[in-house]
Amino acid sequence: MAISERKKKILAAVVDAYIRTAEPVGSKAIAESAGLGCSSATIRNELAELVAMGYLEQPHTSAGRVPTPMGYRMYVNELMDQQRLSIEESEDLNRRLNQKLQELDDTISDVSRLASQLTDYPAMALTTREAVTIVRFDLIYVDANTFIIVVMLSDHTVRNKLVRLPISVDEKMIRKLSTLFNANFTHIGEDAITPVLINSTERSADDTMGITAVISSFVIEVLSSSAAPSAFVSGENRLLNQPEFRDPDKAHRLMSYLSGGGHILPEGGLFPDSNEVRVLIGPENVAEELKDSSVVIASYDAGDNTRGLIGVVGPTRMDYSAVAAKLRFLADGLSRRLGGGEAPPEGMHNKLIIKGDTNNE
Amino acid sequence: MAISERKKKILAAVVDAYIRTAEPVGSKAIAESAGLGCSSATIRNELAELVAMGYLEQPHTSAGRVPTPMGYRMYVNELMDQQRLSIEESEDLNRRLNQKLQELDDTISDVSRLASQLTDYPAMALTTREAVTIVRFDLIYVDANTFIIVVMLSDHTVRNKLVRLPISVDEKMIRKLSTLFNANFTHIGEDAITPVLINSTERSADDTMGITAVISSFVIEVLSSSAAPSAFVSGENRLLNQPEFRDPDKAHRLMSYLSGGGHILPEGGLFPDSNEVRVLIGPENVAEELKDSSVVIASYDAGDNTRGLIGVVGPTRMDYSAVAAKLRFLADGLSRRLGGGEAPPEGMHNKLIIKGDTNNE
DNA sequence: GTTGGCACTCTCCCTTTACGAGTGCTAATA
DNA sequence: TATTAGCACTCGTAAAGGGAGAGTGCCAAC
Numbered sequence: 001m002a003i004s005e006r007k008k009k010i011l012a013a014v015v016d017a018y019i020r021t022a023e024p025v026g027s028k029a030i031a032e033s034a035g036l037g038c039s040s041a042t043i044r045n046e047l048a049e050l051v052a053m054g055y056l057e058q059p060h061t062s063a064g065r066v067p068t069p070m071g072y073r074m075y076v077n078e079l080m081d082q083q084r085l086s087i088e089e090s091e092d093l094n095r096r097l098n099q100k101l102q103e104l105d106d107t108i109s110d111v112s113r114l115a116s117q118l119t120d121y122p123a124m125a126l127t128t129r130e131a132v133t134i135v136r137f138d139l140i141y142v143d144a145n146t147f148i149i150v151v152m153l154s155d156h157t158v159r160n161k162l163v164r165l166p167i168s169v170d171e172k173m174i175r176k177l178s179t180l181f182n183a184n185f186t187h188i189g190e191d192a193i194t195p196v197l198i199n200s201t202e203r204s205a206d207d208t209m210g211i212t213a214v215i216s217s218f219v220i221e222v223l224s225s226s227a228a229p230s231a232f233v234s235g236e237n238r239l240l241n242q243p244e245f246r247d248p249d250k251a252h253r254l255m256s257y258l259s260g261g262g263h264i265l266p267e268g269g270l271f272p273d274s275n276e277v278r279v280l281i282g283p284e285n286v287a288e289e290l291k292d293s294s295v296v297i298a299s300y301d302a303g304d305n306t307r308g309l310i311g312v313v314g315p316t317r318m319d320y321s322a323v324a325a326k327l328r329f330l331a332d333g334l335s336r337r338l339g340g341g342e343a344p345p346e347g348m349h350n351k352l353i354i355k356g357d358t359n360n361e
Numbered sequence: 362m363a364i365s366e367r368k369k370k371i372l373a374a375v376v377d378a379y380i381r382t383a384e385p386v387g388s389k390a391i392a393e394s395a396g397l398g399c400s401s402a403t404i405r406n407e408l409a410e411l412v413a414m415g416y417l418e419q420p421h422t423s424a425g426r427v428p429t430p431m432g433y434r435m436y437v438n439e440l441m442d443q444q445r446l447s448i449e450e451s452e453d454l455n456r457r458l459n460q461k462l463q464e465l466d467d468t469i470s471d472v473s474r475l476a477s478q479l480t481d482y483p484a485m486a487l488t489t490r491e492a493v494t495i496v497r498f499d500l501i502y503v504d505a506n507t508f509i510i511v512v513m514l515s516d517h518t519v520r521n522k523l524v525r526l527p528i529s530v531d532e533k534m535i536r537k538l539s540t541l542f543n544a545n546f547t548h549i550g551e552d553a554i555t556p557v558l559i560n561s562t563e564r565s566a567d568d569t570m571g572i573t574a575v576i577s578s579f580v581i582e583v584l585s586s587s588a589a590p591s592a593f594v595s596g597e598n599r600l601l602n603q604p605e606f607r608d609p610d611k612a613h614r615l616m617s618y619l620s621g622g623g624h625i626l627p628e629g630g631l632f633p634d635s636n637e638v639r640v641l642i643g644p645e646n647v648a649e650e651l652k653d654s655s656v657v658i659a660s661y662d663a664g665d666n667t668r669g670l671i672g673v674v675g676p677t678r679m680d681y682s683a684v685a686a687k688l689r690f691l692a693d694g695l696s697r698r699l700g701g702g703e704a705p706p707e708g709m710h711n712k713l714i715i716k717g718d719t720n721n722e
Numbered sequence: 723g724t725t726g727g728c729a730c731t732c733t734c735c736c737t738t739t740a741c742g743a744g745t746g747c748t749a750a751t752a
Numbered sequence: 753t754a755t756t757a758g759c760a761c762t763c764g765t766a767a768a769g770g771g772a773g774a775g776t777g778c779c780a781a782c
Contacts, residue, residue: 026775041725044776062732062775138501140511148519150501150511158509158521237597237616240609248607255598387744402756405745423744423762 003053003074009034010046011055012079015067019319022243024064069282072294072316076279080321090329093118097333109232111310115330116235119323121242121314122258126231129155129306133187134219139178144168149218154187155306159222167209177205181215190223233258244315257289258313271307272299274335277324282316294318298331302338310334364414364435370395371407372416373440376428380680383604385425430643433655433677437640441682446690454479454687458694470593472671476691477596480684482603482675483619487592490516490667494548495580500539505529510579515548516667520583528570538566542576551584594619605676618650619674632668633660635696638685643677655679659692663699671695 003011013034017025027043047065050056055071058064067075096114108125115123136152145168150160184201185193193216202212236255245251272278280295296318297311310330312323364372374395378386388404408426411417416432419425428436446454457475473486497513506529511521545562546554554577563573597616606612633639641656657679658672671691673684 024775028775038723039725040775041727042723045724048777058776060732061777062730064775136503138509138511140499142497142513148499148511148513150499150509150521152503152509152523156523156525158523160511160519160521162513162517162519235620237613237620240613240616246609248601248609248612251609252598252601255601259596259598385744389744399754400756401744402758403754406755409746419745421763422746424764425744 003055006036007046007050008074008079009036010043011050011067011071012075014047014050014056014065015071015075015079018067019317022317024059024066026064029064067317069284069316072281072320073284076281076320093326093329094333097330097337108230108308109234111308111330111334112232112234115310115312115327116238118326118330119312119314120235120238121312121318121323122233122235122238122255123310123312124231124233124258125308125310126229127302127306127308128229129226131189132223132226133189134222135186137178137182137186139174139181139215141171141174144170147174149215151219151222153222153226155226155303157226161218163211163214163218165209165211165214169209169211173205173207173211177207177211177215180205181219185216185219190220190227193220193223239313242315244317254289254293254313257287271309272297274299274301274331275328277328277331279320279324292316294320296320296323296327298324298327300331300334300338302334308334308338364416367397368407368411369435369440370397371404372411372428372432373436375408375411375417375426376432376436376440379428380678383678385420385427387425390425428678430645430677433642433681434645437642437681446686451690454690455694458691458698469591469669470595472669472691472695473593473595476671476673476688477599479687479691480673480675481599482673482679482684483594483596483599483616484671484673485592485594485619486669486671487590488663488667488669489590490587492550493584493587494550495583496547498539498543498547500535500542500576502532502535505531508535510576512580512583514583514587516587516664518587522579524572524575524579526570526572526575530570530572534566534568534572538568538572538576541566542580546577546580551581551588554581554584600674603676605678615650615654615674618648632670633658635660635662635692636689638689638692640681640685653677655681657681657684657688659685659688661692661695661699663695669695669699 010030013030014025017029017033027040027047030043030047031038031040047056050071051058051065054068055074056065057068059066108127112123112125115125132153132155134151135154138150140148140150142148142162145165146162147165147169148160148162150158152158180201184197198212198216201207201216205212236258239245239251239255245254277296277298280290280297282294283291285291285293285295290313292315293313294316295311295313297309299307299309302308308331310327312327314323371391374391375386378390378394388401388408391404391408392399392401408417411432412419412426415429416435417426418429420427469486469488473484476484476486493514493516495512496515499511501509501511503509503523506526507523508526508530509521509523511519513519541562545558559573559577562577566573597619600606600612600616606615638657638659641651641658643655644652646652646654646656651674653676654674655677656672656674658670660668660670663669669692671688673688675684
């Protein structure tokens with residue numbers, strides 16, 4: 001059955017009111033607020049039909065209406081006025097973002113904290129990197145027992161480690177090792193670092209003291225930790241702001257889930273395109289713990305084959321419009337700062353494109 | 362008035378039972394549990410006196426007794442059996458600790474996470490460092506637009522930064538700058554880095570492209586971030602396990618306080634000595650938000666003029682004995698791994714020394 | 723198709739009641 | 753003098769009752 005224009009308006013009014021008040025919405029309130037010139041009785045008829053169509057439900061017979069996940073979905077896809085940030089807001093955001101400019105690895109926790117502060121919901125941030133390789137190797141001789149390993153990675157980050165040896169090495173040996181590692185260990189993946197390679201390098205260097213092994217294990221550590229996606233969740237406690245989480249058990253369940261950050265990853269398959277904000281409403285979420293919460297995610301381009309994701313978790317009664325706008329802004333800002341060239345110019349407000357699972361209706 | 366032996370036993374029994382059950386303790390329960398051969402009526406008389414003395418209180422006339430902060434204090438100082446960890450527990454702890462061996466800066470979050478997991482309370486970890494200086498400077502030339510700054514600090518950590526320039530530099534310039542910075546910027550504090558120094562270095566290097574400024578600002582960033590104590594709180598959500606935080610508002614208040622981590626610092630003044638675990642009970646805490654919670658803290662020696670602190674927050678009805686033992690173990694383990702030489706040998710169980718504000722009675 | 727009216731059905735909140743755990747006191751006992 | 757048994761009393765909690773109010777569904781009129 002097609003949904004009439006008036007039904008849409010009424011549905012939107014219900015969702016809007018429910019988002020604001022967290023209480024079932026009655027026909028009278030709608031008649032007064034939404035500017036369609038008809039009485040509460042008419043609204044009641046329409047509401048009954050919206051319930052029959054599955055967009056709304058009643059907690060019990062004589063209560064007002066509450067949107068179903070399907071109702072929210074309709075609202076998100078078609079009805080909500082796609083909120084833009086005001087000039088002041090976006091300036092404020094820009095300022096805060098500019099303060100955070102550091103390496104991406106520091107930023108990921110900041111990003112999630114920022115998203116959480118901004119939206120007043122718990123937020124998570126994560127990045128997945130494509131496999132990196134080492135592009136450059138330097139060993140810095142400090143003293144007879146100490147040297148520093150510095151490696152530059154294909155994603156233009158730099159890692160270092162201070163090595164202290166129980167025995168003495170001379171500067172020549174360090175230089176030799178540096179040359180060898182530059183020749184043998186750059187531009188290869190973690191799986192190419194075999195015992196065979198390590199042994200042959202050790203022999204070439206005349207290294208009888210196991211220095212090669214130390215350096216090799218650092219290489220492996222760097223390559224494997226860079227490949228692993230990192231996640232960060234913050235502001236879990238903001239859940240308690242929401243009336244639907246006044247039940248400590250419910251709140252606790254979700255918070256524990258969120259604290260265990262990594263679990264969000266499996267859903268990483270559905271990375272939204274840049275410029276798109278994805279909304280997952282209640283049962284649309286894969287994770288059992290999220291079945292009655294909603295998640296809004298946006299992704300950003302962190303440059304060098306790295307994509308980042310920022311997400312916000314809240315009750316299904318979430319201010320989708322505001323949250324989506326803020327996330328979009330944040331993601332854009334991050335893309336612009338961290339990412340490749342083709343990011344949109346500073347200050348431009350992108351048209352918001354919001355998508356989600358539309359195939360379940 | 363002096364407190365008799367029997368009163369002590371009864372008080373201990375009340376605290377023990379209350380820690381276990383979170384419910385006011387009645388005379389009958391004590392008569393049965395504590396092995397002193399007397400009836401509940403006798404216990405009642407004693408209880409009445411303990412109330413008069415301020416060690417216990419009654420929520421209302423016909424309820425059991427609950428320890429007051431003063432009661433807990435007595436318990437912690439004199440009564441509780443100072444729990445040792447079982448062999449299995451300490452082996453498990455050792456294993457987990459060994460896995461976490463990395464740089465201190467990575468570890469601080471791990472430490473707090475570990476402490477939280479271990480105790481099932483929210484935990485925080487923080488370190489204060491003495492001012493560090495740079496002891497060694499290296500600039501690595503990568504290509505005409507790129508070089509890497511590597512600095513080694515007096516605390517034996519190494520920091521690096523990749524610098525990309527809009528203009529070209531040659532290798533000679535980089536070498537010159539490296540020498541100059543090594544000469545002028547090592548072994549000095551942040552406040553010694555004045556515009557005058559930067560300008561003179563810039564002139565000496567014939568640097569017309571502002572590279573000196575870039576490097577200088579990195580130096581300042583490193584020195585200031587190393588001086589700033591860093592804090593980390595985790596497991597806030599475990600608060601919700603405790604029945605006293607079933608009230609979402611109460612839980613939220615404390616959790617927000619904890620999330621804002623830094624606030625704990627002002628109390629840093631009371632760093633416990635190593636080998637001592639400090640317990641702060643309810644009103645003994647300075648922070649308003651902690652007035653009806655308890656904090657257990659231990660400190661460890663992280664080497665190089667750095668002291669770390671691990672703390673656990675919970676309701677006043679906290680299992681002080683178990684928590685103190687675990688924190689002591691953790692702190693010892695960390696001192697041994699990170700710290701100076703005179704740490705106790707591996708595997709030894711230290712005598713627990715527990716102290717606190719005893720001057721308020 | 724829309725509206726006013728009205729009986730009906732819920733939940734929410736307040737009060738009442740009953741119950742039981744635990745006390746305080748007193749008088750008896752060792 | 754310290755301990756104990758007994759008993760009346762207190763108070764909080766949980767279950768049960770009882771409006772009040774918000775909101776519905778339906779019907780008959782427009």
